[in-house]
Amino acid sequence: MKEETIIKNISKHISLDEEEKKYFLSILHYKKLEKGEILLKYGEISKSQFFVIDGCLRNYSIDEQGKEHVIAFACKDWWISDLYSYITETPAEHTIDALVPAEVFEIMKWDMEKVFERIPKFERFFRILFQNSMVNQMRRIRQVMSVPAEERYKVFIKQYPDIYLNIPLKHIASYLGISPEFLSKIRSKIAHD
Amino acid sequence: MKEETIIKNISKHISLDEEEKKYFLSILHYKKLEKGEILLKYGEISKSQFFVIDGCLRNYSIDEQGKEHVIAFACKDWWISDLYSYITETPAEHTIDALVPAEVFEIMKWDMEKVFERIPKFERFFRILFQNSMVNQMRRIRQVMSVPAEERYKVFIKQYPDIYLNIPLKHIASYLGISPEFLSKIRSKIAHD
DNA sequence: CGCGACGTTGATTTGCCTCAACGATTGTGG
DNA sequence: CCACAATCGTTGAGGCAAATCAACGTCGCG
Numbered sequence A, B: 001m002k003e004e005t006i007i008k009n010i011s012k013h014i015s016l017d018e019e020e021k022k023y024f025l026s027i028l029h030y031k032k033l034e035k036g037e038i039l040l041k042y043g044e045i046s047k048s049q050f051f052v053i054d055g056c057l058r059n060y061s062i063d064e065q066g067k068e069h070v071i072a073f074a075c076k077d078w079w080i081s082d083l084y085s086y087i088t089e090t091p092a093e094h095t096i097d098a099l100v101p102a103e104v105f106e107i108m109k110w111d112m113e114k115v116f117e118r119i120p121k122f123e124r125f126f127r128i129l130f131q132n133s134m135v136n137q138m139r140r141i142r143q144v145m146s147v148p149a150e151e152r153y154k155v156f157i158k159q160y161p162d163i164y165l166n167i168p169l170k171h172i173a174s175y176l177g178i179s180p181e182f183l184s185k186i187r188s189k190i191a192h193d
Numbered sequence C: 001c002g003c004g005a006c007g008t009t010g011a012t013t014t015g016c017c018t019c020a021a022c023g024a025t026t027g028t029g030g
Numbered sequence D: 001c002c003a004c005a006a007t008c009g010t011t012g013a014g015g016c017a018a019a020t021c022a023a024c025g026t027c028g029c030g
Helices: A002-011 A018-026 A083-088 A109-118 A121-146 A149-159 A169-176 A180-191 B002-011 B018-026 B083-088 B109-118 B121-146 B149-159 B169-176 B180-191
Strands: A029-033 A038-040 A048-054 A056-062 A068-075 A094-098 A102-108 B029-033 B038-040 B048-054 B056-062 B068-075 B094-098 B102-108
Touching: A002 A018, A002 A048, A002 A102, A018 A109, A048 A056, A048 A068, A048 A109, A056 A102, A068 A169, A068 B121, A083 B121, A102 A109, A109 A121, A121 A149, A121 B068, A121 B083, A121 B121, A149 A169, A149 A180, A169 A180, B002 B018, B002 B048, B002 B102, B018 B109, B048 B056, B048 B068, B048 B109, B056 B102, B068 B169, B102 B109, B109 B121, B121 B149, B149 B169, B149 B180, B169 B180
Parallel strands: none
Antiparallel strands: A029 A102, A038 A094, A048 A102, A056 A068, A056 A094, B029 B102, B038 B094, B048 B102, B056 B068, B056 B094
């Protein structure tokens, strides 16, 4: 059940009674996405956050030379948004789309703020969620700067065993901060063992 | 006044009445640090978070080859900790020390949890704090991967105008993810304009 | 004063990029 | 359903940004 997935995710950090669950579920918008469908486009103002029920999304930016940079993947049971646009209500610097057919819950900012008012425990939930994300971000920064590409790819495989074969190699290369050609060479090098 | 600094920082996102302020101030531990003094050492379990009143701290890790990697600087009016160790109560992978004489407030985890219980608004404060930090972390990842070192250094100067001349160059190089020699070359190249 | 940490500079090396060409696979319109 | 285009992954040649190594001048400090 889709609703159970998100309740379970939240229950990792806070506990909700029946009424709170019901209220929270009432603000969710279920969305089914085709492969390639866009959830948030560069330049739009992000008015919502997403929870991934199934499938896999990506968050990427485009630099001055038109090159894509994958900032994050979000698979089953992850949260994703363009936080900066969401917070400041300025045009998004990123685009979010579906790499494979996916299902998400959308939560509008307006509703989210009401949730925070009505069930302050949710402040705690997101405090912990962001806190944990910070740890991962720092890990990633450390990695990009100190670990050679081949190692980073191996770590990636362990971290995303479900997707590393199903999505285009170039997105993985972009996420790792290397060119698709070079990742291809790494792959064939690893295969020779 | 030291206490005013931190209250002002918190008041950016939530408002506190006199009693709440008093209670919060009562759990702070003021610490004066000499240059080079260590706040958290690799391998210890982090039991607190810090707010920097004055001076400048750094958070760094050491890789298998013994090389230091500066993950973050924290100057006046910033928060710093080893979040992972703090959350999971496992040995820290990072070390935090003072680059120049500094003053901080320490908040013990135990007290922090009581604050969250007694003044739930603080959940909100830290939720927003981490949310904003996430945005910065993502920016940094994007930068490291898509912007050449010289540009990154120029951005750094703008971001940390107070410290970029006062602290050893090698720490800045480490933060930027380049070698000290290369940063030195960048500096002299910039000077030639 | 002399020692150690630091910043600079040059020579050489390397990890990764760019460009280009080529099969393989996927997708699409007629 | 096929034909053709587009996208994708692979491989090789050549180039560049940044690392490494080494030598040297400088400064703060015991």
